[in-house]
Amino acid sequence: MASTSIQTVPSSFTSAFSKPQPEYDVFLSFRGEDTRYKFTDHLYHALDSKKIITFRDDKELEMGKPISLELLEAIKKSRIAVIIFSENYASSTWCLEELTKIDEYRDRGILTVLPIFYHVEPTDVRHEKNTFAEAFAKHEKRFEENPKKVQKWRAALTNVANLSVKRLKDGEPEAEFIQSIVQWIYLKLEEKFSNDIEDDLVGISSHVEEMISYLDLESTDVHFIGICEKSGMGKTTLARAVFDKILNQFEACSFLENVREESKAHGLKTLQERLLCDIGKRGLRVKDEHKGMQVISDILHNKKVLIVVDDG
Structure with a gap:
C-alpha cells in the first residue's frame, strides 16, 4: 500500500499577475x-x-x-x-x-x-x-x-x-x-504558457521547481502539499503554474478553485461533480456527498491523479 506524506510550504513570492488564469x-x-x-x-x-x-x-x-x-x-x-x-x-x-x-x-x-x-x-x-x-x-x-x-x-x-x-x-x-x-x-x-510565465510572473520559476520536488513525481506514495500564506500573496498563481507544468504526467487531474465559497454556497456535492467533470466524467451526477466520495474513490482507484484544492 502506498504511504502518505503531508507537507506545508510558504508561497513567499510576489506576483505581478493581473488577469485570471484560464480554466x-x-x-x-x-x-x-x-x-x-x-x-x-x-x-x-x-x-x-x-x-x-x-x-x-x-x-x-x-x-x-x-x-x-x-x-x-x-x-x-x-x-x-x-x-x-x-x-x-x-x-x-x-x-x-x-x-x-x-x-x-x-x-x-x-x-x-x-x-x-x-x-x-x-x-x-x-x-x-x-x-x-x-x-x-x-x-x-x-x-x-x-x-x-x-x-x-x-x-x-x-x-x-x-x-x-x-x-x-x-x-x-x-x-x-x-x-x-x-x-x-x-x-x-x-508558446502562450511561456509568454504567460515571462510576462505575468515575477520570480516564480524557482518556486515552481521547489514545489515539484516536494511532489516527488516518480514516487507511488500519496502526497499532500499545503501552500500557506496571507491572502493575495500568490498561492493560487503558484499552484496553477505547477499544475499546468506537470498535468501531462497524470492520468487524471482537476483544479478546483474557490472551494470555500463554493462549498458554502452549493455544498460539497457540486464540487464533487466538478471534479468528476474534470476527470472525464462530464454530466455524471451524484446523489449526496457520501455517494460522491464513493464514486470518486472507485473511479480514481489505482490511478495517478493530480488534484489541486484552492480556497482563493
Missing part, C-alpha cells in the same frame, strides 16, 4: 447537428488524449433558448477557441452568439482563435454564400426589429473567417487533418 485550453464552437458525433467528437478525444483541457458543450440546443451563462464563462476562461464552420453553423443563433463573444475576446487580445472550414468553401463563409446566405436571410426576417443583433453576428463572422484558417477538403483524410489541428494547438499552448 480551459480550448473551447470548441460547433453546430451540433452537423458535427457533434463525427468531426467534433473525434477532435475532442484527440485533444483529450494529449491532456489538452477542452470545453465542449454536450447539451442539445433547445429551440429559442438563449445561450447559457456557462458557455459565455467557458469562452472567457479559455486560451484558444476553435470554431468549426460547417454547413449549418450560421443557422444557429446560439453559435452566432458564441462567435460574437469569441471575436470580442480575440479583439481584446486575450483569446487565440482558430477557424476550421469543415466541408464548406471559405468564400461561402466570408461572403455569406449558399447556406450562410440562407441563414442570414432568415435571421434578418426573424430579427427585423433588432437589426443590430444580426449586424454584430455578420461582423463577427467576417472577422473570424478572414483569420488564418485550416480547411478540410473533400477526400482529405480526416484523421490526419485532426492531428494537424492538435499539433497546432499544442505548439500554440506551449
